[in-house]
Amino acid sequence: MSLFSALPLEAQVLALAARTQVETPSAEKLRALLAQPLDWARLYRWVLRHGVVALVYRNLLQIAPDAIPEPWRLRLESEARSLALHNLHQTQELLRLIDQLEAEGIPVLPFKGPALAALIYGDPAARVYVDIDLLVRRADFRKARRVLEAMGYQAHKMLSGAEEEAYLDTQLGFEFIHESRHFVVELHWAFFYTIYDLALDPEAIWARHRPVPFAGRTIRTMAPEDLLLYLVIHGNKHRWLKLTWVADVAELVRRCPELDWSFVAQQARDLGVERVLAIGLILAEALLGAPVPEGIQSRLRQRRIAHRMAREVVHRWMFRDNTEVYAFWPVFWYHLRERERWRHRLGYLGHHLKLALAPTEKDRAFCRLPEQLTFLYPLIRPVRVLVERLHPGGNP
Known part of the structure; x- marks a missing residue:
């Protein structure tokens, strides 16, 4: 089953309409979907959440104005x-x-x-x-x-x-x-x-x-090549929770047919973000019909982990309304897998270790240290937490 066909009906409407250009086959599919019973409250909620209200409203008005309650x-x-x-x-x-x-x-x-x-x-x-x-x-x-x-x-x-x-x-x-x-x-x-x-x-x-x-x-x-890499890294950092980040990639590909794909591929390889690039392009092509060149698509078909992660994005996060989308361990595991090099994986683990040790506003409020002693905050944190547990809801 394709990424698109696995979507709820309201999400399919969203994906077909969140484009600057709706080709004739997509327009016909959109009209057919709008003729079915839709949860318009859900569709409206998703339009706002995914940041695509201008595109969706414009296309619905042009393609099937009578279908909108x-x-x-x-x-x-x-x-x-x-x-x-x-x-x-x-x-x-x-x-x-x-x-x-x-x-x-x-x-x-x-x-x-x-x-x-x-x-x-x-x-x-x-x-x-x-x-x-x-x-x-x-x-x-x-x-x-x-x-x-x-x-x-x-x-x-x-x-x-x-x-x-x-x-x-x-x-x-x-x-x-x-x-x-x-x-x-x-x-x-x-x-x-x-x-x-x-x-x-x-x-x-x-x-x-x-x-x-x-x-x-x-x-x-x-340059469009640099912008494409920026957009896929940015969207992936947020696990593509908003369709607008996929739309950015799709519209850039659509608007820049002269894109130097060999340069993009080499840059992604040098930076260690080939999997991230693949996830972004898979989502852009599958959900929003981005005209990814056939040569690039053939390479994407070989990237099984990227396809699994793209499906995870769509089914677990993009169109979910509950708080699970922010659960720590699924997010942590996703970002660990996006990294193809052990150096980058170790760097990600090190980043979270630094976050665990970095002073927080609560640490600073508990004990104001002079600038030259701020390195002591990791030692103060356990004391601060212990005091909070012993005196919950008030000052000791």
Whole structure:
């Protein structure tokens, strides 16, 4: 049984409609599904959860407008309008940020957010997003931070100098929230958190970047080959819980027929993410009809573990509504299997060990140590936990 045919009817409708192009066979299949009894409450809930309201509403309206019950049509229309207005404001803010940073001599490369919606989907209103992601060079990071702060943004985490440097080195960026609470900027200097241990040189991203038209002007963007790898790693990091992450991959493949697949394959091999790439492409082709070249598809057919993991994504997480999707051990086991090299698997285990030992806010609140003694927090944690157990719900 294929990944698509194993989906519930509402999920099949979602997959057929969450595309910029619905080919004639898919449109006919969609009409046939809409003629059957559907749980519209469930479909509406999934449309919102998976971040595909604009695409689904647009395609349902064009392909089978009479099949949409009026109350649900009005709800979808309202959500699509709200999204368009939200995205317009986000796009305006993105341009304001680019202008200000570039005026200060800071090259900036937007990715995801409004730029991704416009460049891949051809419409900034086509995709749901909650933040604006920007890439700057590491040497420009502090200067860029000062520019953002002058524009009314404040760092989400207030850390000491040493803590901030450590955070930057491991998380590769920082989150800033505007004083209006309407905008969130994630400022990055590199990609792929150190949990992945990927030797992708940010300067290589800058060297391959290209200018593209956007909102009546020209902005920088990642080369499509780099963007494809970023999208599959990002989607897989979240176990593809949202169909919009699969749609990003599918639409990039659809929009860039000139994609250099040999370069993508070599990069994936060098980085040790061939299985991750395979999972993303299997999902994009099987669920959303991405036009993956036959040569690549023949290679994907040989990747049995990737196919098993793609089925696990669809059946265990993507269309489940319960809290099991966040259970620790299934998530841990999934991410351990995605890694094909023992070095990366050991790095993943080491990451969780560091998390277990890293000081938490509770540890800091229990005992404030001077900066030079913060290495003692792992010793303090057992004491803190013991005190909490002896004095539950109050101070000792």
